[in-house]
Amino acid sequence: VSHFNVGLIGAGTVGGGVVKIIHHQEGFFTNGLGLSISLKRIVDKRKDRFAELPVGSAVCSQDPDDILKDDSIQIVIELVGGTTFAKDLVLAALAAGKHVVTANKALLAIHGPEIFETAEKNGVSVYFEAAVGGGMPAIKTIREAMIANDISSVKTIINGTCNYILTRMERDNHSFEDVLREAQKNGFAESDPTMDIEGGDTGHKVAIMASLLYGGYVPFEKLPIEGVSRITDQDIAYAKELGYRIKLLGIIKQTDGRGLDVRIHPAMLPLDHILASVANEFNAVLLEGDSVGQILLYGKGAGELPTASAVVSDVIDVVRNLESDTPLRISMGFYSRGNEIPLQALDEITTRYYLRFTVVERPKVLAPIAAILGDHGISIASVVQKERQSAETVSVVILTYPALDSNLQRAIAEIEDLDAVRKKTQVIRIEE
Amino acid sequence: VSHFNVGLIGAGTVGGGVVKIIHHQEGFFTNGLGLSISLKRIVDKRKDRFAELPVGSAVCSQDPDDILKDDSIQIVIELVGGTTFAKDLVLAALAAGKHVVTANKALLAIHGPEIFETAEKNGVSVYFEAAVGGGMPAIKTIREAMIANDISSVKTIINGTCNYILTRMERDNHSFEDVLREAQKNGFAESDPTMDIEGGDTGHKVAIMASLLYGGYVPFEKLPIEGVSRITDQDIAYAKELGYRIKLLGIIKQTDGRGLDVRIHPAMLPLDHILASVANEFNAVLLEGDSVGQILLYGKGAGELPTASAVVSDVIDVVRNLESDTPLRISMGFYSRGNEIPLQALDEITTRYYLRFTVVERPKVLAPIAAILGDHGISIASVVQKERQSAETVSVVILTYPALDSNLQRAIAEIEDLDAVRKKTQVIRIEE
Numbered sequence: 001v002s003h004f005n006v007g008l009i010g011a012g013t014v015g016g017g018v019v020k021i022i023h024h025q026e027g028f029f030t031n032g033l034g035l036s037i038s039l040k041r042i043v044d045k046r047k048d049r050f051a052e053l054p055v056g057s058a059v060c061s062q063d064p065d066d067i068l069k070d071d072s073i074q075i076v077i078e079l080v081g082g083t084t085f086a087k088d089l090v091l092a093a094l095a096a097g098k099h100v101v102t103a104n105k106a107l108l109a110i111h112g113p114e115i116f117e118t119a120e121k122n123g124v125s126v127y128f129e130a131a132v133g134g135g136m137p138a139i140k141t142i143r144e145a146m147i148a149n150d151i152s153s154v155k156t157i158i159n160g161t162c163n164y165i166l167t168r169m170e171r172d173n174h175s176f177e178d179v180l181r182e183a184q185k186n187g188f189a190e191s192d193p194t195m196d197i198e199g200g201d202t203g204h205k206v207a208i209m210a211s212l213l214y215g216g217y218v219p220f221e222k223l224p225i226e227g228v229s230r231i232t233d234q235d236i237a238y239a240k241e242l243g244y245r246i247k248l249l250g251i252i253k254q255t256d257g258r259g260l261d262v263r264i265h266p267a268m269l270p271l272d273h274i275l276a277s278v279a280n281e282f283n284a285v286l287l288e289g290d291s292v293g294q295i296l297l298y299g300k301g302a303g304e305l306p307t308a309s310a311v312v313s314d315v316i317d318v319v320r321n322l323e324s325d326t327p328l329r330i331s332m333g334f335y336s337r338g339n340e341i342p343l344q345a346l347d348e349i350t351t352r353y354y355l356r357f358t359v360v361e362r363p364k365v366l367a368p369i370a371a372i373l374g375d376h377g378i379s380i381a382s383v384v385q386k387e388r389q390s391a392e393t394v395s396v397v398i399l400t401y402p403a404l405d406s407n408l409q410r411a412i413a414e415i416e417d418l419d420a421v422r423k424k425t426q427v428i429r430i431e432e
Numbered sequence: 433v434s435h436f437n438v439g440l441i442g443a444g445t446v447g448g449g450v451v452k453i454i455h456h457q458e459g460f461f462t463n464g465l466g467l468s469i470s471l472k473r474i475v476d477k478r479k480d481r482f483a484e485l486p487v488g489s490a491v492c493s494q495d496p497d498d499i500l501k502d503d504s505i506q507i508v509i510e511l512v513g514g515t516t517f518a519k520d521l522v523l524a525a526l527a528a529g530k531h532v533v534t535a536n537k538a539l540l541a542i543h544g545p546e547i548f549e550t551a552e553k554n555g556v557s558v559y560f561e562a563a564v565g566g567g568m569p570a571i572k573t574i575r576e577a578m579i580a581n582d583i584s585s586v587k588t589i590i591n592g593t594c595n596y597i598l599t600r601m602e603r604d605n606h607s608f609e610d611v612l613r614e615a616q617k618n619g620f621a622e623s624d625p626t627m628d629i630e631g632g633d634t635g636h637k638v639a640i641m642a643s644l645l646y647g648g649y650v651p652f653e654k655l656p657i658e659g660v661s662r663i664t665d666q667d668i669a670y671a672k673e674l675g676y677r678i679k680l681l682g683i684i685k686q687t688d689g690r691g692l693d694v695r696i697h698p699a700m701l702p703l704d705h706i707l708a709s710v711a712n713e714f715n716a717v718l719l720e721g722d723s724v725g726q727i728l729l730y731g732k733g734a735g736e737l738p739t740a741s742a743v744v745s746d747v748i749d750v751v752r753n754l755e756s757d758t759p760l761r762i763s764m765g766f767y768s769r770g771n772e773i774p775l776q777a778l779d780e781i782t783t784r785y786y787l788r789f790t791v792v793e794r795p796k797v798l799a800p801i802a803a804i805l806g807d808h809g810i811s812i813a814s815v816v817q818k819e820r821q822s823a824e825t826v827s828v829v830i831l832t833y834p835a836l837d838s839n840l841q842r843a844i845a846e847i848e849d850l851d852a853v854r855k856k857t858q859v860i861r862i863e864e
Contacts, residue, residue, distance in 0.1 A: 017723070021580045021723055025580055032647060129577070134724075135721075135724035135727065137569075137577030137578075140569075140576060140577050141572075144745060144748070145561070145569030145572050145742075145745050146741070146745070147465070147744070147745050148453045148740075148744035148745050148748070149741055215464060272711075274710075277704075277709040278706075279704075289567075290737075291449070291567070291737040291738065291740060291744075292567035292732065293731065293737070294732065295567065295568060295730065295731040296728070296729070297728070297730075298727065299724060299725065299726060300724065300725045303725075305722075305723040306724045306725055308723060309578070309580045309581055309721065309724040310577075310724075312579070312580035313577050313579050316576070316579050316580070317576065320753075321753075
């Protein structure tokens with residue numbers, strides 16, 4: 001059995017978790033799995049972090065070169081985060097012939113082609129289970145368990161902050177702003193929550209999954225992304241009344257020659273949909289394979305130990321594969337810039353819609369709205385009109401049958417020109 | 433890249449699915465994964481099966497020796513089923529130095545030690561993803577993704593027939609017998625459904641998972657197993673009214689030195705429990721790891737293509753690992769007869785209970801029941817007493833607080849001696 005040395009760069013929350021798990025499981029790796037692995041060096045710019053960790057025989061220092069230039073280290077764990085310094089580190093590690101394990105979704109979503117091309121050129125591999133869904137084995141399931149399948153669609157709830165906020169809004173009847181403030185106070189949301197609540201984080205993870213699934217490069221910058229900040233407690237209440245629940249979904253669907261349908265937006269799910277029962281900070285990925293049918297993975301997508309657990313399982317996988325030439329075959333073959341996957345334009349999708357119009361309360365206000373929808377070939381499945389909330393206006397909620405997005409956009413523009421319509425229309429797609 | 437030949441024994445439903453998937457995915461294996469795999473020979477005693485399959489260049493015949501004695505075949509897929517002929521085949525294949533992929537849960541649960549010892553002696557491995565949960569990657573997740581975790585508990589719904597029956601009983605308000613008859617007519621239940629409905633099939637899968645999880649041998653014959661045939665539509669209706677749903681659960685829990693708690697029985701789950709939303713023929717495994725927290729896997733546990741998909745992913749794994757010595761390390765190290773894991777006695781568990789007493793309708797019938805429960809230290813959490821269903825008797829339903837099983841058994845025996853109690857008491861454990 002060969003011996004493998006690991007270097008860890010970044011000893012913050014997740015990095016600390018990695019140190020703890022390796023410390024706790026070392027005996028099992030040796031005696032249970034017959035693997036010989038040491039955490040040889042830990043680098044972090046903050047010295048004080050080392051004192052709190054069970055670093056064992058690992059040498060701690062502050063210069064990444066202590067790892068990058070150490071020829072006895074074969075595997076580098078990058079947990080620095082961000083897309084600048086981390087990018088340089090990862091490229092340097094790969095260029096030095098080291099395998100890289102990372103949890104950095106932004107880095108892979110944005111600089112994936114460069115990173116994977118560098119890895120390929122240097123005959124090493126990049127593992128990134130922790131980048132997508134933390135402790136939930138989404139990448140392993142796609143790469144290995146579902147390898148005998150064509151995957152026709154993926155629907156995923158993969159941002160814990162958004163899911164926590166939407167769950168609490170429904171449970172407590174609170175506004176988005178109130179729940180966000182509370183979440184920030186309790187550490188469930190960042191002080192700058194933009195990347196989470198506006199869907200960027202979900203977009204990074206979806207771009208990585210789509211790239212992996214379809215053997216090419218799905219550029220993050222080209223994805224249509226809508227976040228959850230525009231969802232009101234009123235929408236959540238209407239959804240519930242109509243038998244639906246609102247979730248921030250990442251969606252990947254194969255189409256017939258119209259490009260890959262990839263998008264991130266809030267969606268209404270029927271209450272008995274398996275994804276509707278994913279609550280609080282939990283994540284889930286629902287994959288549809290041609291052979292296997294539906295598979296759901298569910299688990300904690302973030303946090304110190306769940307994410308660290310995925311990092312450590314990647315290290316074990318690297319070590320298990322290191323003597324064979326399997327790591328290359330499995331982690332490559334996708335994600336090169338020359339192999340960009342064409343995307344379907346958002347206005348070409350056909351789906352059902354939830355529409356909430358804010359109109360002046362007066363008789364026959366519904367008729368012109370219905371007429372305009374009809375003119376654009378949009379059929380109404382159901383209507384709810386409630387008593388007035390303010391002195392002025394009332395909500396009219398319409399669920400449509402499947403309609404082409406471009407038709408819907410045109411209809412909404414016409415409807416918003418009506419004198420009786422007083423606010424921007426709320427539009428939420430329905431997924432079945 | 434080396435070339436690998438595969439032999440398939442058994443071309444029935446799942447075997448046919450394997451042939452179809454390999455035919456369909458061959459190009460991807462070669463061009464996408466860079467693996468060179470051929471299905472070289474297919475053996476089945478029924479000649480007529482070959483005609484319906486896209487066998488490609490595979491040679492079809494009826495004698496297993498055509499595979500077992502062919503030195504160019506490195507991997508044997510056993511899909512014969514049963515525990516006699518299949519056992520001889522698997523042992524012969526292993527003795528001939530071939531790796532084995534199987535979906536045969538009964539074989540592994542009952543003859544696991546002999547099979548894994550033979551594999552180890554001959555330096556080959558046994559892969560069995562398809563034996564537990566069909567297309568759901570339970571084994572891979574336990575063996576690889578959760579490798580950095582101590583797993584404290586597993587709860588699983590892993591028999592599609594039972595789950596289908598329980599789902600339909602609740603949905604349609606039908607009796608167990610009626611739904612079973614209908615399921616048999618539609619092909620969702622076997623003509624002899626005993627192995628499914630009495631929990632044996634769940635027991636096989638749970639024995640395999642427990643053995644794998646805790647690095648030893650959990651003998652199937654020693655597991656406490658109760659099936660679902662005693663569940664009535666009345667129990668399902670009471671459960672729903674009280675906010676619960678009844679599922680057949682396989683449970684594995686670590687205890688503090690009292691042995692491993694492994695059992696299979698119907699259980700009441702709160703409606704908002706993630707496992708309560710697993711409906712129809714779907715399966716799920718809920719794992720609790722010390723680092724990762726809860727992970728749920730959900731998917732179709734049976735059927736031609738889901739199961740075949742798992743078999744093919746195992747073949748890919750064998751091939752990927754074949755040049756290194758990883759397969760041994762991963763598939764061995766557990767399951768030897770000398771390493772039997774002690775089990776906790778069922779009467780030592782503490783849990784909450786649903787109790788349904790059938791009593792003569794008369795004033796004060798509840799008092800002596802409550803008194804006996806109290807005498808045995810069992811506290812009542814809630815009581816439902818309904819109007820009489822027949823001329824004679826009425827149901828009294830009690831949910832208890834956590835109680836020791838042996839105390840409960842003694843209390844029930846005393847209660848059934850009461851003159852007012854007219855039938856055997858229905859006892860269902862509650863899981864939170």
